[in-house]
Amino acid sequence: MSTTLAQPDTPHYVSVDAWLQRTGMSRTDTYRKLGEGVLKAKKIGRKTVIDFRAGMAWIESLPDATVITK
Numbered sequence: 001m002s003t004t005l006a007q008p009d010t011p012h013y014v015s016v017d018a019w020l021q022r023t024g025m026s027r028t029d030t031y032r033k034l035g036e037g038v039l040k041a042k043k044i045g046r047k048t049v050i051d052f053r054a055g056m057a058w059i060e061s062l063p064d065a066t067v068i069t070k
Contacts (some may be wrong), residue, residue, distance in 0.1 A: 010056075013042060013049035022052075023059065 020027060030050075033039040038058060040051040 011052055014052045016048055016050060019050045019052065019055065023055070 014022065016027070016030060019025070019030060025033075030039065034041050034048075034050075039055050041048050042051070043049075
C-alpha cells in the first residue's frame, strides 16, 4: 500500500483542526507559517481552511531529518 501524503481523493482544503491532526504540527507553528505565507488559507465566514495539498507539498519539500544515535 502506498503511503503518499496527498492522495488523489485528498481534499483541497481542511479545517485548522484537521490540519493539526493530519500533520502533527502545533497550532502555534501552523498560525506562524500562515502568517509567514508558507501555508495558504482561505476564510469561509469565520472559519479558516488550509490549502491541504499545497501544505503537504511544502512539507514534502523540507529536508530529510538527520537522526544521530549514540
